[in-house]
Amino acid sequence: MDKPYVLGLDMxxxxxxxxxxxxxGHVLARISxxxxxxxxxxxxxxxxxTEALKIINPIGGMEMIRGIGAGAPNANYYxxxxxxxxxxxxxxxxxxxxxxxxxxxxPCTITNDANAAAMGEMMYGAARGMKNFIMITLGxxxxxxxxxxxxxxxxxxxxxxxxxxxxxxxxxxxxxxxxGQKGCIETYASANGVARTAKExxxxxxxxxMLRQLDIDxxxxxxxxxxxxxxxxxxxxxxxxxxxxxxQKLADFVAFSAPEAIFLFGGxxxxxxxxxxxxxxxxNENVMPLWKNKVKVMFSDLKEADAAILGASALAWx
Amino acid sequence: MDKPYVLGLDMxxxxxxxxxxxxxGHVLARISxxxxxxxxxxxxxxxxxTEALKIINPIGGMEMIRGIGAGAPNANYYxxxxxxxxxxxxxxxxxxxxxxxxxxxxPCTITNDANAAAMGEMMYGAARGMKNFIMITLGxxxxxxxxxxxxxxxxxxxxxxxxxxxxxxxxxxxxxxxxGQKGCIETYASANGVARTAKExxxxxxxxxMLRQLDIDxxxxxxxxxxxxxxxxxxxxxxxxxxxxxxQKLADFVAFSAPEAIFLFGGxxxxxxxxxxxxxxxxNENVMPLWKNKVKVMFSDLKEADAAILGASALAWx
Numbered sequence: 001m002d003k004p005y006v007l008g009l010d011m012x013x014x015x016x017x018x019x020x021x022x023x024x025g026h027v028l029a030r031i032s033x034x035x036x037x038x039x040x041x042x043x044x045x046x047x048x049x050t051e052a053l054k055i056i057n058p059i060g061g062m063e064m065i066r067g068i069g070a071g072a073p074n075a076n077y078y079x080x081x082x083x084x085x086x087x088x089x090x091x092x093x094x095x096x097x098x099x100x101x102x103x104x105x106x107p108c109t110i111t112n113d114a115n116a117a118a119m120g121e122m123m124y125g126a127a128r129g130m131k132n133f134i135m136i137t138l139g140x141x142x143x144x145x146x147x148x149x150x151x152x153x154x155x156x157x158x159x160x161x162x163x164x165x166x167x168x169x170x171x172x173x174x175x176x177x178x179x180g181q182k183g184c185i186e187t188y189a190s191a192n193g194v195a196r197t198a199k200e201x202x203x204x205x206x207x208x209x210m211l212r213q214l215d216i217d218x219x220x221x222x223x224x225x226x227x228x229x230x231x232x233x234x235x236x237x238x239x240x241x242x243x244x245x246x247x248q249k250l251a252d253f254v255a256f257s258a259p260e261a262i263f264l265f266g267g268x269x270x271x272x273x274x275x276x277x278x279x280x281x282x283x284n285e286n287v288m289p290l291w292k293n294k295v296k297v298m299f300s301d302l303k304e305a306d307a308a309i310l311g312a313s314a315l316a317w318x
Numbered sequence: 319m320d321k322p323y324v325l326g327l328d329m330x331x332x333x334x335x336x337x338x339x340x341x342x343g344h345v346l347a348r349i350s351x352x353x354x355x356x357x358x359x360x361x362x363x364x365x366x367x368t369e370a371l372k373i374i375n376p377i378g379g380m381e382m383i384r385g386i387g388a389g390a391p392n393a394n395y396y397x398x399x400x401x402x403x404x405x406x407x408x409x410x411x412x413x414x415x416x417x418x419x420x421x422x423x424x425p426c427t428i429t430n431d432a433n434a435a436a437m438g439e440m441m442y443g444a445a446r447g448m449k450n451f452i453m454i455t456l457g458x459x460x461x462x463x464x465x466x467x468x469x470x471x472x473x474x475x476x477x478x479x480x481x482x483x484x485x486x487x488x489x490x491x492x493x494x495x496x497x498g499q500k501g502c503i504e505t506y507a508s509a510n511g512v513a514r515t516a517k518e519x520x521x522x523x524x525x526x527x528m529l530r531q532l533d534i535d536x537x538x539x540x541x542x543x544x545x546x547x548x549x550x551x552x553x554x555x556x557x558x559x560x561x562x563x564x565x566q567k568l569a570d571f572v573a574f575s576a577p578e579a580i581f582l583f584g585g586x587x588x589x590x591x592x593x594x595x596x597x598x599x600x601x602n603e604n605v606m607p608l609w610k611n612k613v614k615v616m617f618s619d620l621k622e623a624d625a626a627i628l629g630a631s632a633l634a635w636x
Binding site: 251 | 402449450464466467469471472473474475476477478479480481483484485488497498499566569570571573574575576577578604606607608609612
């Protein structure tokens, strides 16, 4: 093979990290730039190219690169556009795959970050050999990538897999979500959702908890994790509550696509068994009898730092 | 083509109807037997064969038949088995496709009834040309068949698409479902669910409604339809309530697979706009902004009497 490498780009709201990846899923080198510093998308692509050449030239230049895969918020696989991304500096519809492809001189394929994570898990992680699984990303929000019959689900318009915006609370006082809807599971089961639950408990109850000693506006899901580890009962309750709700929704997802496994990925999974145990319990309490204790729930097998790059790069091999 | 026809079997809890279908989706002839009369599955298959020959011999015998497709409750596409079907006389696991194939001497493929309806819609109905759609059957229960990228979703175990058993009510007093869970959308949005809602209102309120004149144990969804047509305010409320709940769940399904359209099929669709209007309103109130007023909701285009046979027969062409 005369072109042995691909580029994987993980575009986040803060940082964009680009790596060179070989066919065995090793990230040979990586660079990063600050996403928010470029208010013009062309400046962003140029900066990325300039930085990328610093690692590409040493391995033989662009003629060694087969293509680019990118994971980005609100990225549409079909159109190659990033569409109305709330957390990126470029508004409206950005023809990102086209711009990248023109600048780098190789094909560029894009998808959203959760789909990229699912691709990475399928090619390099614990989902190798699995034909049917769902990846749930528990970060700032809740994202999802769905694989059915070995293929990524993009849907009619390219935006399939927005499981973070299915509803867990349909009451009038359900939490407002960034998507404009109310009661989305994202508002409960994301890292932000856990922090939100903690703040609600601290401000609206008199329960004894070490979380009360923190600046209420700055409580994070990691604070809740540390408190749980230290034996804080309220912190444990918060994870139990969060996992219960997430498990309820996972049961609905199982009824949809009957996956072999559900993978959890992202910041909140650092909470380990505190989040996993209630999720598994609640899932099995809420699925139809035929699926009870049949669907595996696992943490992603990918190294956090490389996962998004690997996942995105997987697109470039297609 | 030397074998121009297939057989389509629609196995219901009461009747089993088998038809000869040509490649253009015409049902040339049909026979039926009473499912419940055969407590031994071998007797059932033998009776079906004997009856079927009465219509097969006139068109040239079994050498004209390419294969058999069957839609049956709890049928597993992968294994060819009917597994633990509550409404059929045969308990446990029945190797139905194998038995049919042996008796008829042609390949037999089976799937559940909702998947069969989706296949029929895709080959012969309003979903022709559509790659991504969801079929929801609103009959005794709520079934579903999901098509993604032009392919039926069977999942890891063959039981994908049990959307009737996703939850709409997670409260302690949610309705008990036949599946053993509580609060499934099936308990509200099926024909039986509508009847259940009507009975609850008649027995627990003093609202003025013509439904009160009926034997409460015998109220059907068709009675509610007739009352709505006659201007009964409570009957309209029942459809509004039912459609609102169903639309909420459809919004969740859209977030999963981003379908081009959702088709409604089965007995309850005879209620026409009484059920359609609140479903569409509620769906659009509950989807993410990007899908608002974008997803088509339609009644199935297939003739009720032939739909299940056509859908099942579609499997035999594969």
